[in-house]
Amino acid sequence: MLVERAHPPQGQMIAVDGARLHVIDLGPRGTTGPPVVVLHGASSNLEVMRPLGERLAKTRRVILIDRPGHGWSTREHFSDSTPQPQARMIAQALQQLGIGRAVVVAHSWASALALRIALDHPRPRRRARVAGAGRLSPGRAASASTTTP
Secondary structure, three states: OHHHHHOOOOOEEEEEOOEEEEEEEEOOOOOOOOOEEEEOOOOOOHHHHHHHHHHHOOOOOEEEEOOOOOOOOOOOOHHHHOHHHHHHHHHHHHHHOOOOOEEEEEEOOHHHHHHHHHHHOOOEEEEEEEOOEEEEEOOEEEEOOOEEO
């Protein structure tokens, strides 16, 4: 497609079970704090989180990820659009990048994903939810606190 040629992916593609994830790795390596993983919400892509990621990357390693089926990332099955399979895929990508513990910053829908990552893959050191939904409800999102220790 013309649009795809005009705007190619800016990062690397990481193959995981059920998807290829588009990942942009920013900032210095070897900082004292853990890397920051930034996850976008529903119906968007990592570009909406890039300004925040670039600001954080002044002092930290920052990983921006297009969630499976969004932006440049793929997914094999529509059923992989829920938090549990996406958490597995993201954990696999982080493992391939050599990232153990991380701070996870999640916007909107990705807050449920961040909670799933914490439950299934207890790597995150901390989580920050920005305008987050803590649980998914038919027809509406439940409110959630903005940060968790």
